[in-house]
Amino acid sequence: MSLLVIGTVAFDAIETPFGKTDKIVGGAATFISLAASHFVNKTNVVSVVGGDFPQDAMDMLKAHRVDLEGLEIKPDEKTFFWAGKYHNDMNTRDTLETQLNVLETFNPKVPANYQDCDFLMLGNLAPSIQKQVINNLHHRPKLIVMDTMNFWMDIAMRELKSTISMVDVLSINDEEARQLSGEYSLVKAAKKIIAMGPKYLVIKKGEHGALLFDKDNVFFAPALPLEEVFDPTGAGDTFAGGFIGYLAETKDISFENMKRAIIYGSALASFCVEKFGTERMQNLTNEEVEKRVKEFITLVQFDISIVEA
Amino acid sequence: MSLLVIGTVAFDAIETPFGKTDKIVGGAATFISLAASHFVNKTNVVSVVGGDFPQDAMDMLKAHRVDLEGLEIKPDEKTFFWAGKYHNDMNTRDTLETQLNVLETFNPKVPANYQDCDFLMLGNLAPSIQKQVINNLHHRPKLIVMDTMNFWMDIAMRELKSTISMVDVLSINDEEARQLSGEYSLVKAAKKIIAMGPKYLVIKKGEHGALLFDKDNVFFAPALPLEEVFDPTGAGDTFAGGFIGYLAETKDISFENMKRAIIYGSALASFCVEKFGTERMQNLTNEEVEKRVKEFITLVQFDISIVEA
Numbered sequence: 001m002s003l004l005v006i007g008t009v010a011f012d013a014i015e016t017p018f019g020k021t022d023k024i025v026g027g028a029a030t031f032i033s034l035a036a037s038h039f040v041n042k043t044n045v046v047s048v049v050g051g052d053f054p055q056d057a058m059d060m061l062k063a064h065r066v067d068l069e070g071l072e073i074k075p076d077e078k079t080f081f082w083a084g085k086y087h088n089d090m091n092t093r094d095t096l097e098t099q100l101n102v103l104e105t106f107n108p109k110v111p112a113n114y115q116d117c118d119f120l121m122l123g124n125l126a127p128s129i130q131k132q133v134i135n136n137l138h139h140r141p142k143l144i145v146m147d148t149m150n151f152w153m154d155i156a157m158r159e160l161k162s163t164i165s166m167v168d169v170l171s172i173n174d175e176e177a178r179q180l181s182g183e184y185s186l187v188k189a190a191k192k193i194i195a196m197g198p199k200y201l202v203i204k205k206g207e208h209g210a211l212l213f214d215k216d217n218v219f220f221a222p223a224l225p226l227e228e229v230f231d232p233t234g235a236g237d238t239f240a241g242g243f244i245g246y247l248a249e250t251k252d253i254s255f256e257n258m259k260r261a262i263i264y265g266s267a268l269a270s271f272c273v274e275k276f277g278t279e280r281m282q283n284l285t286n287e288e289v290e291k292r293v294k295e296f297i298t299l300v301q302f303d304i305s306i307v308e309a
Numbered sequence: 310m311s312l313l314v315i316g317t318v319a320f321d322a323i324e325t326p327f328g329k330t331d332k333i334v335g336g337a338a339t340f341i342s343l344a345a346s347h348f349v350n351k352t353n354v355v356s357v358v359g360g361d362f363p364q365d366a367m368d369m370l371k372a373h374r375v376d377l378e379g380l381e382i383k384p385d386e387k388t389f390f391w392a393g394k395y396h397n398d399m400n401t402r403d404t405l406e407t408q409l410n411v412l413e414t415f416n417p418k419v420p421a422n423y424q425d426c427d428f429l430m431l432g433n434l435a436p437s438i439q440k441q442v443i444n445n446l447h448h449r450p451k452l453i454v455m456d457t458m459n460f461w462m463d464i465a466m467r468e469l470k471s472t473i474s475m476v477d478v479l480s481i482n483d484e485e486a487r488q489l490s491g492e493y494s495l496v497k498a499a500k501k502i503i504a505m506g507p508k509y510l511v512i513k514k515g516e517h518g519a520l521l522f523d524k525d526n527v528f529f530a531p532a533l534p535l536e537e538v539f540d541p542t543g544a545g546d547t548f549a550g551g552f553i554g555y556l557a558e559t560k561d562i563s564f565e566n567m568k569r570a571i572i573y574g575s576a577l578a579s580f581c582v583e584k585f586g587t588e589r590m591q592n593l594t595n596e597e598v599e600k601r602v603k604e605f606i607t608l609v610q611f612d613i614s615i616v617e618a
C-alpha cells in the first residue's frame with residue numbers, strides 16, 4: 001500500500017538547555033518519512049525546498065527509501081527555516097525566527113506515480129494546502145491522517161475545520177484539542193471534534209502520553225519515562241510517521257490496530273528526542289525499536305482478574 | 310492484617326468553577342479510611358478533632374468500619390479547617406484560609422488495641438509527627454506508606470528526609486518529586502529519592518496518571534479520562550487509601566501486586582472527584598469499583614506480539 005506524505009522539508013536551528021545547533025535538516029515530512037521508513041518499503045513525499053537544500057540530506061532520505069520525485073526544488077529560493085529555543089522544562093519553547101521562503105508560494109503537485117496513494121499523511125501546513133493535496137488525488141485514500149497546530153486555529157479556523165471534515169484521523173496536542181473544541185475536558189473535546197468529521201482523534205500529551213478516541217472507545221498510550229530529553233523537535237511528527245507507517249504496513253485500520261500503531265509511534269518518538277534533529281532517527285535499527293516497544297508493554301502491563309458477578 | 314491510618318480529620322470549605330461548599334467534613338485520614346474500607350474489615354485511625362466535630366460524621370466513618378478509638382476529641386478546641394479555591398483548569402488551587410486549631414498541639418498516641426498494625430499509612434502531616442507514630446509502635450509494620458507535600462520541603466526538609474528514610478513507600482506528586490530530588494527528569498528524581506531510603510516511590514501526576522518505581526522497575530498507571538472533574542479535594546488521599554487498603558487485604562507487597570493496588574487507588578480517586586468532599590465516597594459500591602477497574606484495563610490494553618530474534 002502506497003504511503004504519501006505531505007509536509008515541510010526544512011532547516012531548523014535549535015537551542016536547548018543542553019546545547020545549540022546551526023541550521024540542521026528538519027521539517028515535518030522529513031521526520032514523518034524517517035519514522036515511516038521502519039515499516040514501509042517506500043514513502044512518497046510532496047514538499048518544496050530551495051536551492052540551498054543540501055544533496056547529502058536528500059541522499060540520506062533516499063537511503064531510507066524516501067521517494068523525492070514530489071520534492072520540488074526552487075533553485076533561486078531558500079528553504080523554509082525555523083529557529084527555536086526550548087525552556088528548561090523542555091515542554092515549552094519560543095520561536096526565535098521563522099522564514100517561510102519557498103513555503104510562501106508552495107503549490108503542491110502530486111506526481112502521477114503517487115496517485116496509487118492508499119495512506120495519506122498530511123503533515124502540519126496551511127489547511128488550504130492540505131486540502132489541495134486531497135483534491136489532487138484521483139481517488140480517495142483508504143486513510144487520511146492530518147496533523148495541524150494552534151497557529152492555524154488562530155488565523156484560519158474556518159478553512160481548518162473544512163479540511164478536518166475531510167480526514168479520517170486528526171492528530172493534535174491537548175492544548176490544541178481544547179482550543180479547537182472550546183472544551184477543557186479532553187473527553188468532551190474529543191466528542192466535539194469527532195462530530196466535526198474525523199472518525200478518530202489522537203490527542204498527544206508529550207511526556208504524558210497520548211489518547212486515541214473514536215465515537216465509542218478510548219485508548220491511552222503512555223510516554224516512556226526518560227532520563228533525558230535532549231531535543232523534542234520532531235517528536236510529534238515522528239510519532240505520526242510511526243503511526244501511519246505501521247498502519248500502511250499492516251493494512252489494518254481497525255481501532256485495535258490503531259492502538260498498536262500508537263505504541264509504535266510513541267516508541268519511535270522516544271528515540272527522536274535523544275539527539276538533536278533527525279540524528280537519532282537516521283541510525284535507528286528495527287531491533288532497537290522492538291526492544292523499546294517491549295519496554296512499553298512492561299510499563300503498563302498489570303494483571304487484574306475481575307470475576308463477573 | 311491490621312491497617313493503621315494517621316492523618317487529619319478536618320473541615321474543608323471548597324470553591325470550584327461548579328459551586329462552593331460551607332464547612333464540610335474532609336481531611337487526609339477521612340478520605341484514606343473511606344477508600345480503604347472497600348478492601349479491609351477495619352481501619353484504625355489516629356487523629357484529633359475539636360468539640361465542634363459532628364457526631365454524624367463520626368457515625369458515618371464507623372458505618373464504614375473505621376475504628377475511632379484513636380481519634381482524640383478536644384472538647385474546648387476547634388477542628389482543623391482548610392479553605393481553598395480551585396482554578397478553572399482544576400489542577401491548581403489557592404489556599405484561602407488555614408486554621409490549624411487542634412493540630413497545633415497534636416501529640417499522636419497509638420492505643421494498645423492498634424499495636425497489631427501491619428500496614429501503616431502516614432497521611433500528610435508534619436514529618437516529626439509522622440515519625441512519632443512509627444516510634445510509638447512496638448513492632449515495625451510490614452509496610453509503611455507515607456504521603457507528604459511541598460510545604461514540608463519548604464520548611465522542614467531535614468526532618469522530612471529523616472522520616473522518609475524510615476518508610477517503605479513514599480507517595481508524592483511530580484512537582485514534589487522534582488523539589489525533593491532537585492532533578493527535573495522523573496526517572497532521575499526517582500533514583501535519588503529511592504536512594505534516600507524508601508524501596509518504592511509513587512509519583513502522582515493527577516489527570517496524567519501515576520508512576521510506581523522501585524530500584525529496577527517502573528510501572529505507569531493512567532488516570533481515567535473524565536468528562537467532568539467536580540472537586541479534586543481528597544483525590545490523592547483516596548488514591549493512597551485505595552492503594553494501602555488493597556495491599557492490606559491481599560497481604561502481598563510485591564511490585565506486581567503494588568501495580569494492582571495503584572490501579573485500584575486510581576479507580577477510587579476517579580470517583581472521589583465526581584462530587585464535593587467525601588460525598589461520592591460515602592455511597593460507593595464494590596460493584597461500581599470493579600466496573601471502573603475494568604475501564605482501566607480496557608483503557609490501556611493493547612496486544613503486540615514481539616517475536617524474539
